[in-house]
Amino acid sequence: MRNSWAISEAVADVAGVDLHLDLSGPGGVRAALIRALREAVRSGRLVAGTRLPSSRSLATDLGLARNTVADAYGELVAEGWLTARQGSGTRVAPRPAPRPAARRARPVPAVARPAYDLRPGSPDVSAFPRTAWLAAARRALSAAPHTAFGYGDGRGRPELRAALADYLARARGVRTDPERIVVCAGFMQGLALLGRVLRRRGIAAAGIERYGLWYHHQALERAGLRLSPLPLDEHGAQVAELDDRTDLRAVLLSPAHQFPTGVPLHPGRRAAVVRWASRVDGLILEDDYDGEFRYDRQPVGALQGLAPEQVVYCGTASKSLAPGLRLGWLVLPEHLVDEVLAVKSTGEWGNSALDQLTLAEFINSGAYDRHVRSMRLRYRRRRDELVAALAGRAPHIGVTGIAAGLHVVLRLPPGTEQDVLRAAAWDGLAMDGLSRFRYSEGEDEAEDRGERAFDGLIVAYGTPPDHAFPGALEALLRVLPGPAGG
Amino acid sequence: MRNSWAISEAVADVAGVDLHLDLSGPGGVRAALIRALREAVRSGRLVAGTRLPSSRSLATDLGLARNTVADAYGELVAEGWLTARQGSGTRVAPRPAPRPAARRARPVPAVARPAYDLRPGSPDVSAFPRTAWLAAARRALSAAPHTAFGYGDGRGRPELRAALADYLARARGVRTDPERIVVCAGFMQGLALLGRVLRRRGIAAAGIERYGLWYHHQALERAGLRLSPLPLDEHGAQVAELDDRTDLRAVLLSPAHQFPTGVPLHPGRRAAVVRWASRVDGLILEDDYDGEFRYDRQPVGALQGLAPEQVVYCGTASKSLAPGLRLGWLVLPEHLVDEVLAVKSTGEWGNSALDQLTLAEFINSGAYDRHVRSMRLRYRRRRDELVAALAGRAPHIGVTGIAAGLHVVLRLPPGTEQDVLRAAAWDGLAMDGLSRFRYSEGEDEAEDRGERAFDGLIVAYGTPPDHAFPGALEALLRVLPGPAGG
Numbered sequence: 001m002r003n004s005w006a007i008s009e010a011v012a013d014v015a016g017v018d019l020h021l022d023l024s025g026p027g028g029v030r031a032a033l034i035r036a037l038r039e040a041v042r043s044g045r046l047v048a049g050t051r052l053p054s055s056r057s058l059a060t061d062l063g064l065a066r067n068t069v070a071d072a073y074g075e076l077v078a079e080g081w082l083t084a085r086q087g088s089g090t091r092v093a094p095r096p097a098p099r100p101a102a103r104r105a106r107p108v109p110a111v112a113r114p115a116y117d118l119r120p121g122s123p124d125v126s127a128f129p130r131t132a133w134l135a136a137a138r139r140a141l142s143a144a145p146h147t148a149f150g151y152g153d154g155r156g157r158p159e160l161r162a163a164l165a166d167y168l169a170r171a172r173g174v175r176t177d178p179e180r181i182v183v184c185a186g187f188m189q190g191l192a193l194l195g196r197v198l199r200r201r202g203i204a205a206a207g208i209e210r211y212g213l214w215y216h217h218q219a220l221e222r223a224g225l226r227l228s229p230l231p232l233d234e235h236g237a238q239v240a241e242l243d244d245r246t247d248l249r250a251v252l253l254s255p256a257h258q259f260p261t262g263v264p265l266h267p268g269r270r271a272a273v274v275r276w277a278s279r280v281d282g283l284i285l286e287d288d289y290d291g292e293f294r295y296d297r298q299p300v301g302a303l304q305g306l307a308p309e310q311v312v313y314c315g316t317a318s319k320s321l322a323p324g325l326r327l328g329w330l331v332l333p334e335h336l337v338d339e340v341l342a343v344k345s346t347g348e349w350g351n352s353a354l355d356q357l358t359l360a361e362f363i364n365s366g367a368y369d370r371h372v373r374s375m376r377l378r379y380r381r382r383r384d385e386l387v388a389a390l391a392g393r394a395p396h397i398g399v400t401g402i403a404a405g406l407h408v409v410l411r412l413p414p415g416t417e418q419d420v421l422r423a424a425a426w427d428g429l430a431m432d433g434l435s436r437f438r439y440s441e442g443e444d445e446a447e448d449r450g451e452r453a454f455d456g457l458i459v460a461y462g463t464p465p466d467h468a469f470p471g472a473l474e475a476l477l478r479v480l481p482g483p484a485g486g
Numbered sequence: 487m488r489n490s491w492a493i494s495e496a497v498a499d500v501a502g503v504d505l506h507l508d509l510s511g512p513g514g515v516r517a518a519l520i521r522a523l524r525e526a527v528r529s530g531r532l533v534a535g536t537r538l539p540s541s542r543s544l545a546t547d548l549g550l551a552r553n554t555v556a557d558a559y560g561e562l563v564a565e566g567w568l569t570a571r572q573g574s575g576t577r578v579a580p581r582p583a584p585r586p587a588a589r590r591a592r593p594v595p596a597v598a599r600p601a602y603d604l605r606p607g608s609p610d611v612s613a614f615p616r617t618a619w620l621a622a623a624r625r626a627l628s629a630a631p632h633t634a635f636g637y638g639d640g641r642g643r644p645e646l647r648a649a650l651a652d653y654l655a656r657a658r659g660v661r662t663d664p665e666r667i668v669v670c671a672g673f674m675q676g677l678a679l680l681g682r683v684l685r686r687r688g689i690a691a692a693g694i695e696r697y698g699l700w701y702h703h704q705a706l707e708r709a710g711l712r713l714s715p716l717p718l719d720e721h722g723a724q725v726a727e728l729d730d731r732t733d734l735r736a737v738l739l740s741p742a743h744q745f746p747t748g749v750p751l752h753p754g755r756r757a758a759v760v761r762w763a764s765r766v767d768g769l770i771l772e773d774d775y776d777g778e779f780r781y782d783r784q785p786v787g788a789l790q791g792l793a794p795e796q797v798v799y800c801g802t803a804s805k806s807l808a809p810g811l812r813l814g815w816l817v818l819p820e821h822l823v824d825e826v827l828a829v830k831s832t833g834e835w836g837n838s839a840l841d842q843l844t845l846a847e848f849i850n851s852g853a854y855d856r857h858v859r860s861m862r863l864r865y866r867r868r869r870d871e872l873v874a875a876l877a878g879r880a881p882h883i884g885v886t887g888i889a890a891g892l893h894v895v896l897r898l899p900p901g902t903e904q905d906v907l908r909a910a911a912w913d914g915l916a917m918d919g920l921s922r923f924r925y926s927e928g929e930d931e932a933e934d935r936g937e938r939a940f941d942g943l944i945v946a947y948g949t950p951p952d953h954a955f956p957g958a959l960e961a962l963l964r965v966l967p968g969p970a971g972g
Contacts, residue, residue, distance in 0.1 A: 038659060079756070080753045126632040130628070134620075138620055149614045149811075150608050151809045189833075215832070219834065267566045267579075271566045300564050348675045351837060352811055352837065353808075355841065
């Protein structure tokens with residue numbers, strides 16, 4: 001701080017009220033006077049109808065030019081705090097009474113902060129590549145044309161769409177070009193957009209997998225779609241059912257790694273669902289949320305590569321980088337592009353051009369591949385530790401979905417899921433049970449074509465930061481039920 | 487490039503088709519084989535049903551380990567490109583025929599690129615403070631907690647809400663605290679959210695100003711609201727009309743600087759609209775899109791400061807920084823917070839945590855004030871040049887709305903607006919006429935309570951980059967109509 005002498009506060013009596021002028025704020029003495037008078041009226045210290053001293057008299061008291069005070073009065077009249085009438089001087093304006101139920105201190109919603117978190121949905125955000133991201137941001141912002149800071153079009157930045165077209169072809173076998181990619185603020189926004197487009201096409205119902213994320217289901221239901229769940233087995237969704245459900249012309253699937261069961265869709269079923277879509281002119285919404293993370297062999301390529309005109313490929317940076325970016329992308333069949341843009345280009349669905357430019361540079365520079373590779377190693381190591389610990393200390397617990405992704409499913413003895421979750425919560429371990437992800441049709445559920453509901457746990461080993469993983473694993477082992485009869 | 491010798495391509499004959507392996511790509515020879523086979527199937531060179539050579543035989547041809555080929559076959563079976571059956575070997579899987587209306591080259595929509603652009607809506611984006619923004623991003627990302635990269639809550643980052651609460655109180659006279667601020671992806675998203683909340687409250691109609699932005703009107707109409715325009719005069723919207731329109735319990739206003747006419751709402755009307763809202767338990771949506779840019783005295787404070795429980799203050803970074811950020815904010819009455827969050831927290835309306843953190847740091851460090859101050863000088867200089875040029879060379883043209891903002895309105899002789907716009911377009915100058923912003927009720931418009939429609943031009947002197955402003959000004963002067971009879 002500069003060492004200087006300056007008047008930083010002045011006090012005047014205005015209609016019996018002490019008026020403190022804080023001269024350290026911006027805008028000089030006039031601004032300070034405006035702030036002080038405004039605050040006095042606002043707080044009720046200067047009540048409605050009170051006549052203020054003349055500008056000349058207050059100026060003298062404060063040692064200011066008369067015009068300064070007159071300007072301040074004028075400004076507050078313009079803002080509606082004061083009134084000025086010929087002959088009656090400047091007065092505090094009448095104000096409506098404040099609402100009775102005015103301010104209460106709003107507590108920040110109590111976010112339960114468990115000691116350990118193995119709930120699915122988030123990658124290990126402690127590993128966000130801050131330095132590499134900033135370096136990409138610097139290069140991207142230096143190179144960006146001025147127009148990148150303007151409104152832009154509904155498709156998203158062309159730099160990012162070009163980078164994604166190349167990356168998705170290379171890494172996920174997606175067939176596309178930049179003109180068929182629409183960037184959106186995360187998968188959820190993409191799903192909401194697609195739901196509306198389906199409704200505009202007159203499609204009233206969509207198939208989903210029996211187990212999935214309830215907020216995905218809600219997004220489709222908010223768009224006005226009726227949902228029809230497909231049963232799941234060890235080969236993924238039983239897509240043959242689509243042939244019997246003649247009201248369906250769209251289906252949401254997670255073919256590379258079904259969420260939450262973790263199985264990939266069987267090759268025969270991949271072919272079958274594409275045949276179905278081709279026959280009924282239907283659409284497959286492919287949720288490829290964690291397609292990059294496959295540990296024991298090459299990633300399973302995207303279904304979209306088989307039938308680009310029947311599949312909408314939905315990708316996201318939420319698992320590969322961070323949910324906080326709110327960046328996802330749709331790869332659309334040619335015939336759907338204009339309809340999606342008609343919904344998206346209304347101005348409500350935008351997202352940051354700066355992050356889009358940065359992600360494009362992050363991908364093009366190879367930093368994205370490096371980050372995915374390093375995270376794949378990290379997650380695989382955790383998965384191996386988890387599987388080994390379970391084999392050693394809870395061999396009676398079945399584990400599925402271990403080949404890919406950021407979570408596995410533990411099968412539990414029937415009727416034990418809620419007890420295990422309660423024990424976990426008691427121990428400071430946040431987890432979700434399989435039943436939470438089962439789509440329920442309410443009244444009809446009892447008649448669910450005899451599908452069995454399974455007891456199980458989702459163990460999202462990708463969620464905690466590295467340092468917390470061993471503790472989380474120990475906590476998990478403590479709360480698992482013993483062998484039958486044990 | 488490293489100067490090295492390596493095999494970068496291999497060729498094999500597969501069922502009579504040349505298979506080119508590009509070994510320069512990622513993932514080694516197995517990945518190259520998978521890509522080559524996938525592409526051959528995809529392109530139709532290997533047709534459905536074709537039997538592939540045994541893995542042993544292809545491995546010999548290519549000089550690879552047999553397992554590499556077997557793995558590649560297995561992967562492509564998993565992806566649905568190939569089928570494998572005991573006894574019949576590995577074959578190309580049947581594929582649905584491609585849609586007849588498959589790919590056409592989609593031309594990039596022809597964005598008219600005029601030589602000069604004086605259309606409103608965008609600040610001078612060439613002045614985006616890239617260096618200061620990156621410096622703030624570096625500090626913000628270094629300091630951010632890991633959880634900032636996760637999903638976050640619907641309100642937006644707490645760092646930004648705290649910075650905004652402080653800034654808005656100081657600069658705009660807004661009364662708030664961080665818990666009542668909701669960050670959104672630009673004003674348009676905020677308006678869409680508010681429209682839905684109004685409908686949920688059973689409010690079916692909203693007042694608007696007769697002149698305004700059609701996409702704001704559309705956002706409210708999409709939410710299901712019927713719109714009822716208020717006449718405008720030189721004191722702003724005639725809010726006294728609200729008392730007669732008993733079906734209205736909400737009104738969208740731009741009190742600091744009416745868009746597009748440029749007048750501030752008269753002090754008496756500020757008080758009157760607050761009284762109306764208080765009496766009918768109504769809501770005022772205050773669009774404060776450019777409140778920072780006032781040239782000849784202190785900014786007019788926000789209406790919200792008069793009645794925080796009746797006004798939703800809507801602010802944006804689109805004019806003060808850049809539309810490409812897609813960042814705006816709502817300051818909500820206490821009683822509205824939960825309802826807005828109920829709509830916003832569905833996951834479709836997120837925006838980048840990184841930009842939010844950066845903007846918070848940008849504000850807190852004083853960089854935002856500095857940028858606004860420097861832009862205010864730049865815009866004021868342009869405004870002065872514009873006003874002086876008009877006074878000198880087109881003194882018969884009336885200019886209004888010069889005290890603030892990024893545009894003025896030129897009044898034109900009745901019936902000349904379209905001619906001037908055509909002449910401007912011919913001269914490479916993009917401009918909008920006043921009539922474009924007039925809310926039309928369709929059939930009823932002829933009966934518009936006798937309100938006069940004005941011919942006029944919006945001249946958004948804030949839009950062009952500095953170097954283009956003199957040329958834009960000259961082009962404008964060329965196309966203005968001469969004095970009456972001239």
